[in-house]
Amino acid sequence: MERFDRFERHLLKNYILGSTAAVLGVGGVFLFTTLRFSIKEIFVLCGILFLSGLIMFSLEYTFFRMHTSVFRTYFSKKHPPLQIAEKAYFHAHHFPIRTVKRILGPHLFGLSIPASCLAAVSIYFGYLSLPYYYIYLAALGAILVAGMHAIIEFFLTTKAVQPILKHIQENTLKDHGVILSLSSSKHISIQRKIQWSTLFIGTFPLLLFALANQVRLYQISAPVNDSYWTWALFVLLIGISFAIYGAFLLFKDIQQPMVELQEGMYEVTTGNSNAKVDDLYSDEFSKLIKGFNHMARAIQSRELENKQLLESFFATMAATLDARDPYTAGHSLRVADYAMKIGQMAGLPFQQLIQLKKSALLHDIGKIGIPDMVLLKEERLTDEEFELIKKHPAIGADILAQVQPYDAMKPLLPGVRYHHERYDGKGYPEQLAGEDIPVFGRIIAVADAYDAMTSDRPYRKGMTHEKALAILEGGKGTQWDPYFAQLFIDEMKLKSIS
Numbered sequence: 497m498e499r500f501d502r503f504e505r506h507l508l509k510n511y512i513l514g515s516t517a518a519v520l521g522v523g524g525v526f527l528f529t530t531l532r533f534s535i536k537e538i539f540v541l542c543g544i545l546f547l548s549g550l551i552m553f554s555l556e557y558t559f560f561r562m563h564t565s566v567f568r569t570y571f572s573k574k575h576p577p578l579q580i581a582e583k584a585y586f587h588a589h590h591f592p593i594r595t596v597k598r599i600l601g602p603h604l605f606g607l608s609i610p611a612s613c614l615a616a617v618s619i620y621f622g623y624l625s626l627p628y629y630y631i632y633l634a635a636l637g638a639i640l641v642a643g644m645h646a647i648i649e650f651f652l653t654t655k656a657v658q659p660i661l662k663h664i665q666e667n668t669l670k671d672h673g674v675i676l677s678l679s680s681s682k683h684i685s686i687q688r689k690i691q692w693s694t695l696f697i698g699t700f701p702l703l704l705f706a707l708a709n710q711v712r713l714y715q716i717s718a719p720v721n722d723s724y725w726t727w728a729l730f731v732l733l734i735g736i737s738f739a740i741y742g743a744f745l746l747f748k749d750i751q752q753p754m755v756e757l758q759e760g761m762y763e764v765t766t767g768n769s770n771a772k773v774d775d776l777y778s779d780e781f782s783k784l785i786k787g788f789n790h791m792a793r794a795i796q797s798r799e800l801e802n803k804q805l806l807e808s809f810f811a812t813m814a815a816t817l818d819a820r821d822p823y824t825a826g827h828s829l830r831v832a833d834y835a836m837k838i839g840q841m842a843g844l845p846f847q848q849l850i851q852l853k854k855s856a857l858l859h860d861i862g863k864i865g866i867p868d869m870v871l872l873k874e875e876r877l878t879d880e881e882f883e884l885i886k887k888h889p890a891i892g893a894d895i896l897a898q899v900q901p902y903d904a905m906k907p908l909l910p911g912v913r914y915h916h917e918r919y920d921g922k923g924y925p926e927q928l929a930g931e932d933i934p935v936f937g938r939i940i941a942v943a944d945a946y947d948a949m950t951s952d953r954p955y956r957k958g959m960t961h962e963k964a965l966a967i968l969e970g971g972k973g974t975q976w977d978p979y980f981a982q983l984f985i986d987e988m989k990l991k992s993i994s
Contacts, residue, residue, distance in 0.1 A: 500571035503660055504564060510652045511556070511599075514645050540623045544614045552606035559598045563591065567660065581668040585676045588661045589778040593684065595653040596646040603642030608635045640703055644738055647696050650689075651745035655752075658776040665774070677775065677786065684778045686750070693746045697739045753781035760788055769796040806854075806904060814857045817864065827947055832856035834943035834984065835911075841983040842939075855911030855936050859944060862892025862912070886924045889913050911936030915944055920974045938977040942968065942984050945976065965989065 533541065570576050570584035612631050618624040619631075665676050756773050763771035771792050775785045814828035835856040839849045863871055866888055870881045877885065893913035896905045914928060914937030921929030928937075949964040959967075965985050972978040 499660070499663060500567055503567070503656065506656050507560070507564075507653065510649065510656065511560070514649055514652070537624055540618050541615075544611055544618065547614065548607045548611035551610050552602045555602035555606040556598055559602065563594050563598060570664070575671050576667075578668065578672045578674060581664055581672070582676065585661065585664045585668070586678070588657050588664065589678050590684075591657050592650045592653040592778070595649050599646040599649055600642055603638065603645070607642075608638040611635075611638070644696050644742060647693055647742050648738075648745060651742075651749050654749060654778075661776045662774055678778060678782055686779045686781070689749070689779065690746070693742060697742045697746070753777050753785065757781075757784060757788055760792070764792060764795065769799045809899075810854050810857045813861055817860055827951065828857050828860060830947045831859060831940065831943045834946060835939050837987055838939045838942060838980050838984050841987055842980065844935075851907040852911065852936055852939065855908040856940050856943060858892065858896060858908065859912050859915045859940050860888065860892065861895055862888035862890065864895070865891040886916070889916050890925045908936075910934035911940045913937070915940040917941065918975050919977050923975075933977070939980050942976050942981050945971075946984065946988075961988070 566584050566587040570580055573580065576584070612635050615624065615626070615631050615634070616628065619626055619628060668674055668676050753773075760771045760773040769792065773785045773788055775782055775789070777785065814832075817828060832853050836849060836853050839852045844852065863885075866884055870877065870884050873881065890913060893909045896909055896912060899905045911934070913925070914933050917923035917926065917928045917933045917937055918941075919930060919933070919938070921927050923941075933941075946964050946968060949959045949967060950961060952958045965988055968976060968981050968985055972981045
């Protein structure tokens with residue numbers, strides 16, 4: 497209920513400020529700067545304004561309570577049923593239109609009619625020395641001010657109701673799994689909003705001045721002088737100020753969804769496929785936002801499919817490679833697992849860890865280009881055969897560089913190409929040394945060496961866990977990066993203890 501209480505207070509504040517400005521500000525200035533009254537007549541007019549204003553406020557508050565009862569019912573329940581949520585949602589979309597009706601009705605029946613009747617009675621009994629013709633002009637002025645006030649309240653209410661719409665949408669999706677949406681037949685047309693707004697914005701200053709001028713000229717017989725022009729400028733400024741504010745609200749009403757759509761498009765173009773624009777609008781922009789969100793979901797779905805295809809590609813290639821040599825089956829998966837452990841202990845970001853895993857899975861993919869007679873040879877390799885084996889990192893990197901999209905493969909290439917480089921510069925294929933060796937290459941080198949040492953081969957039995965770690969310890973700073981090697985040693989020792 498706290499959210500609803502804030503919403504209700506916001507609406508009441510907007511209404512009180514708007515009504516005060518319209519009735520007492522524009523109406524009062526129109527009345528007391530245009531006509532000349534005695535002290536007694538001023539008191540009579542203030543009383544008429546007070547009584548009719550009280551009737552107007554009472555009527556509007558009654559209708560306000562009726563119009564907000566739907567929201568009050570919704571927010572009184574912790575988990576509102578779907579039927580109540582839908583009713584509140586559609587009611588919220590049409591609440592600005594109800595605001596216009598709520599203002600125009602009480603202005604006519606609560607202000608204009610009572611004020612006209614009271615003024616007529618006061619003239620009849622001699623409390624006001626005005627012609628009855630002025631009552632007609634004043635009623636027209638009240639209707640004009642009410643229309644302008646209603647337009648302004650429409651835009652203020654449209655803005656105020658958006659947090660309520662968002663809350664109802666999110667809670668209904670969470671509680672019932674239903675995405676609430678406004679059907680196209682129930683949209684409030686932008687064309688209608690612009691037509692009515694520009695009608696009042698464009699004509700309000702002129703009509704207000706015309707009415708005031710009619711009264712002013714009716715009561716003076718002297719020639720138009722400087723005081724008249726001062727008064728005329730003052731009345732025009734009031735009318736123009738009201739119109740400018742209305743135009744500003746119209747501009748903001750159209751600008752807001754455009755800005756949100758632009759921001760959503762920017763998110764999509766920068767790679768954020770989760771971009772979404774909240775559908776909080778009751779006009780044609782709602783259709784545009786639905787279209788944008790549909791497009792964003794389609795892009796997200798396509799990216800997920802592409803990601804699954806790439807993951808499948810990596811797993812398939814690793815399995816294909818391992819199937820080629822039954823003695824190294826599972827080697828790529830184990831190396832990927834060890835590499836991930838090192839990367840996690842080194843504090844690599846999540847995205848880098850994912851790339852490291854993929855690179856480790858494919859680190860030996862270049863062995864596809866090595867003849868079976870060399871790759872599957874059970875005896876010790878000759879120098880020439882070993883030179884062939886040493887080509888597999890470069891072959892693997894060249895193979896992956898041909899896979900599209902290249903941007904998806906590019907981060908994986910260093911791990912594949914440089915996992916046989918040595919920290920002292922005596923490795924292959926490029927004899928890089930120290931931190932000139934890319935991070936993925938240094939990490940995979942440790943993981944690959946440990947698994948190679950602990951796995952069985954046709955010509956030897958796999959080493960014990962302890963002996964392999966001892967060799968890694970001895971090779972820190974010469975064959976392997978001392979930092980990554982130590983991280984792995986510490987982790988494996990801790991694991992063996994536990």
